Amino acid sequence: MKLELVATATFGLEAVVRREIEALGYKVIKTEDGRVTYLGDERAIVRSNLWLRTADRVYVRMGEFKATEFEALFQQTKALEWESIIPLAGVFPVVGGSVKSVLHSVPACQKIIKKAVSVRLSEFYCREMMPETGAEYRIRFIAHKDQFLLLLDTSGAGLHKRGYRVRDVAAPMKETLAAALVQLSFYKKDRVLIDPCCGSGTIPIEAALIARNIAPGLGRSFASEGWDIIPDEIWREEKRLAFEAADFDTELSIAAIDIDKRALKAAKENAEEAGVIDDIDFICMDMTQWVPGAGIPKGVQAGEHGVVISNLPYGVRIGDEKSIKKIYDHLADIMLGFPAWSFFLITSDKEIEKDIMKKTGRKADRRRKLYNGTIETQFYQYHGERPPKTGKGAKDE
Numbered sequence: 376m377k378l379e380l381v382a383t384a385t386f387g388l389e390a391v392v393r394r395e396i397e398a399l400g401y402k403v404i405k406t407e408d409g410r411v412t413y414l415g416d417e418r419a420i421v422r423s424n425l426w427l428r429t430a431d432r433v434y435v436r437m438g439e440f441k442a443t444e445f446e447a448l449f450q451q452t453k454a455l456e457w458e459s460i461i462p463l464a465g466v467f468p469v470v471g472g473s474v475k476s477v478l479h480s481v482p483a484c485q486k487i488i489k490k491a492v493s494v495r496l497s498e499f500y501c502r503e504m505m506p507e508t509g510a511e512y513r514i515r516f517i518a519h520k521d522q523f524l525l526l527l528d529t530s531g532a533g534l535h536k537r538g539y540r541v542r543d544v545a546a547p548m549k550e551t552l553a554a555a556l557v558q559l560s561f562y563k564k565d566r567v568l569i570d571p572c573c574g575s576g577t578i579p580i581e582a583a584l585i586a587r588n589i590a591p592g593l594g595r596s597f598a599s600e601g602w603d604i605i606p607d608e609i610w611r612e613e614k615r616l617a618f619e620a621a622d623f624d625t626e627l628s629i630a631a632i633d634i635d636k637r638a639l640k641a642a643k644e645n646a647e648e649a650g651v652i653d654d655i656d657f658i659c660m661d662m663t664q665w666v667p668g669a670g671i672p673k674g675v676q677a678g679e680h681g682v683v684i685s686n687l688p689y690g691v692r693i694g695d696e697k698s699i700k701k702i703y704d705h706l707a708d709i710m711l712g713f714p715a716w717s718f719f720l721i722t723s724d725k726e727i728e729k730d731i732m733k734k735t736g737r738k739a740d741r742r743r744k745l746y747n748g749t750i751e752t753q754f755y756q757y758h759g760e761r762p763p764k765t766g767k768g769a770k771d772e
Contacts, residue, residue, distance in 0.1 A: 378435055379414060380412070380433060381411070381413075384410065387743060394558075423529075448523065462509065465496075467496075467507070550581060554584075563586075565625075568683075572633060576631050588622050594650075630657075687720055706718065708734070717758050723751060
């Protein structure tokens with residue numbers, strides 16, 4: 376079955392999600408704020424949910440139209456081929472939102488869409504009422520400036536819920552954002568990676584999963600696993616292929632540092648649940664005491680081309696101003712003393728670039744606006760020296 380699929384994304388990560396979709400072999404037909412639309416089939420639903428690291432959810436696009444009256448909303452919703460996916464016993468709750476639209480009442484829109492789909496399916500299956508006793512086919516509507524987009528949710532729980540987070544700390548980062556930071560950095564599995572403010576360990580864990588090529592959705596279930604249009608055999612086959620694709624042999628050099636013992640305990644528990652606890656060194660340390668080549672991770676040499684990725688503490692998230700400035704000063708010292716290292720830092724504090732520049736004379740090589748939950752942040756990228764090429768056909772950064 377030919378389908379239009381929609382992967383939703385945190386604002387600022389659309390290009391990252393698009394690259395992931397194209398890497399799976401699917402054709403992207405549109406990229407817009409918060410959404411990437413692409414072509415696929417039933418197997419694409421399975422692969423997308425198993426493999427997309429930075430998308431929030433995967434939907435089937437059912438239709439899009441303009442509606443300024445409830446009758447138009449009803450008739451155009453009813454005209455869509457819901458029976459092509461929703462079976463007789465399917466459960467189809469309706470959720471959504473309306474922004475700058477004449478039809479601004481979300482409960483009213485939910486009621487109209489639910490009624491329209493019910494009538495369409497009742498007519499198709501020749502039933503007075505739909506039983507709604509089977510798998511869930513959650514309908515999501517997005518109304519913006521009178522334009523309605525109707526989708527079916529294939530994921531269920533958001534894709535950031537990998538299943539390994541058993542313990543949290545203050546201000547945890549979503550797994551999808553952490554994976555995006557790793558993909559936007561210079562990290563590769565043969566390099567050193569340090570997160571000096573690791574919190575519950577999300578960035579190091581996601582880095583290890585990426586380095587090992589472990590599918591992020593391998594340890595969880597999805598709403599569409601119960602859908603009639605996807606044979607169970609496809610799920611079994613794709614999960615088997617995902618398991619076989621994992622690299623369990625490469626030795627990794629990843630360190631998770633935090634001054635808070637409770638945070639490190641949470642990070643260790645999460646890493647164990649994710650199956651990567653042996654890939655990460657967990658060190659309780661004030662990050663302002665850490666320097667490259669200090670044996671963290673074990674055996675690391677000062678001259679290596681390491682990567683630092685961190686969700687730094689900042690005022691609206693956690694930490695006090697004096698401690699934060701001390702961290703910035705230390706990072707600037709490391710940049711000066713270890714030019715081979717690259718730094719990828721996310722924070723809402725707009726003073727960090729100025730503080731680092733005072734010591735180093737450097738502006739960030741790149742900066743990218745991202746959202747950590749509802750907090751607007753900048754992802755500052757300081758590129759280290761390029762490592763020498765090694766081996767036939769070797770690539771640099």
